[in-house]
Amino acid sequence: MTIEIDERLLEQACKKIIETILLCLPNAFKGTVYLIGKPPEMIAKRITSGVIDQSKKDIAWGLPEKSEYNPPGKPFTEYRDEPGRPLEAMGWCVEKQRSWTAEDPTNDIRSVSLQLKGVWEDFHHMEPVLIRKQHLYAEDGQELNCLRNAKGEVLWRNSEYVVIAVIKIHFLPKTIRIDSPETRIIKSLSRSLGTELLSYQLRQESLDTMNRLAREKLESYNILADSLRNAITKSGLIFSLIKLELGFLREQWERILLEHSDQKEMKREAVCALERLLSNIGNGAKGSVANLIHTQNKFLNLSLPPEQGEKWVAMQIEARWNEMLGTEALSENEANEVRQRIDQLKRSLHLGSDPEIVGAYAEMPEALKRKWVDLIYRNIENADLGLLNGLIRILEDPALNLPHKEKSKKSIIRLKALAEIMGQLENRTNAVLKQVFSGNGGSTPTNTFLKKII
Numbered sequence: 437m438t439i440e441i442d443e444r445l446l447e448q449a450c451k452k453i454i455e456t457i458l459l460c461l462p463n464a465f466k467g468t469v470y471l472i473g474k475p476p477e478m479i480a481k482r483i484t485s486g487v488i489d490q491s492k493k494d495i496a497w498g499l500p501e502k503s504e505y506n507p508p509g510k511p512f513t514e515y516r517d518e519p520g521r522p523l524e525a526m527g528w529c530v531e532k533q534r535s536w537t538a539e540d541p542t543n544d545i546r547s548v549s550l551q552l553k554g555v556w557e558d559f560h561h562m563e564p565v566l567i568r569k570q571h572l573y574a575e576d577g578q579e580l581n582c583l584r585n586a587k588g589e590v591l592w593r594n595s596e597y598v599v600i601a602v603i604k605i606h607f608l609p610k611t612i613r614i615d616s617p618e619t620r621i622i623k624s625l626s627r628s629l630g631t632e633l634l635s636y637q638l639r640q641e642s643l644d645t646m647n648r649l650a651r652e653k654l655e656s657y658n659i660l661a662d663s664l665r666n667a668i669t670k671s672g673l674i675f676s677l678i679k680l681e682l683g684f685l686r687e688q689w690e691r692i693l694l695e696h697s698d699q700k701e702m703k704r705e706a707v708c709a710l711e712r713l714l715s716n717i718g719n720g721a722k723g724s725v726a727n728l729i730h731t732q733n734k735f736l737n738l739s740l741p742p743e744q745g746e747k748w749v750a751m752q753i754e755a756r757w758n759e760m761l762g763t764e765a766l767s768e769n770e771a772n773e774v775r776q777r778i779d780q781l782k783r784s785l786h787l788g789s790d791p792e793i794v795g796a797y798a799e800m801p802e803a804l805k806r807k808w809v810d811l812i813y814r815n816i817e818n819a820d821l822g823l824l825n826g827l828i829r830i831l832e833d834p835a836l837n838l839p840h841k842e843k844s845k846k847s848i849i850r851l852k853a854l855a856e857i858m859g860q861l862e863n864r865t866n867a868v869l870k871q872v873f874s875g876n877g878g879s880t881p882t883n884t885f886l887k888k889i890i
Contacts, residue, residue, distance in 0.1 A: 441636040463611035475583040481509030565601035683739035706780035745785040819855040
């Protein structure tokens with residue numbers, strides 16, 4: 437681990453310290469800050485440089501000159517002290533965690549330019565920026581054991597600090613000395629830079645932690661949402677089974693209610709009449725005719741509540757007949773009969789709840805009949821536990837005499853138990869989802885998610 441903060445904030449902090457030093461020290465004219473990267477590479481990279489004018493008012497920023505320390509920087513293995521290689525002031529500052537002052541550039545033993553080109557550098561001072569190990573590394577810097585000098589010794593083993601940056605300040609000729617007031621000021625300001633960079637680092641860590649928690653929260657939400665989706669899917673299956681059982685009850689009821697009625701074959705008579713009329717349509721619509729015959733016969737085996745059944749007839753049968761009546765050569769009488777037969781199909785859906793027919797059935801008390809008819813012909817939109825409880829109570833009443841009453845009662849009892857379990861699962865999952873998102877001001881995408889998947 438090392439200082440890893442937003443580049444804009446890093447450059448801003450470095451410019452601020454350079455500006456402060458150049459304005460405070462009248463004999464200083466240039467400043468540079470190098471960031472020391474994480475081990476084991478420990479790349480020293482120049483962040484920014486500033487040169488102040490003679491009036492001490494304006495500073496020119498940038499990295500115009502060529503340097504091995506310009507981005508992407510120089511790794512520790514290339515600037516550390518090694519036998520047979522020119523010594524660098526950067527290596528001294530990083531390895532020894534001590535400053536370096538070039539008070540006599542013509543004899544500076546750590547001037548690379550002097551050693552390689554015979555050209556001495558400016559008078560300058562380089563100061564390492566130190567931060568305590570415990571502030572950056574776990575277990576008092578044990579992660580640093582991989583960082584070694586040219587002799588194989590662990591770097592900073594006996595130090596409480598790590599080097600995170602190096603400040604370099606250039607001075608006018610012969611105006612800087614080792615341990616002079618200027619160097620002490622730079623050392624003091626280097627500590628303030630370290631504190632500022634550490635505060636940025638802690639803020640960055642906080643943001644990273646918040647982002648990580650947000651990701652974990654989202655992952656938890658996705659897992660819980662998947663469980664909820666599965667629960668709701670199963671609830672939908674239960675609802676479909678409940679509707680099938682209601683249809684079966686309606687079939688049983690209409691069979692005993694219309695047993696002696698001349699209207700018990702109303703649905704079948706209408707379908708047979710429509711099929712006969714279809715036989716008068718030419719061969720050009722043969723495929724459509726066959727499809728419509730299949731649909732009409734399918735209706736014979738359906739037992740839908742009146743409102744839903746009328747919609748089904750309108751969409752599946754009436755709409756197709758309207759298309760045929762507009763294109764096929766049927767007589768006006770035949771067309772009128774088609775409309776009458778379709779109306780007959782719709783009326784057949786109301787036979788089991790027709791007040792006159794129901795009133796004529798004397799095998800059950802009136803109150804019980806009204807309640808029963810209301811329940812089995814109700815157009816339901818979900819697994820209504822109140823409806824199921826009502827059905828179970830009436831199915832237990834000996835006054836109701838259906839052919840398969842016991843079988844239907846057992847099925848509804850089981851479906852009710854499943855509906856209750858799925859309802860509890862959904863409620864508990866929702867509660868957990870709300871807890872997961874309790875830290876976002878009380879808002880949660882649960883409701884939006886439910887609307888989408890339902």
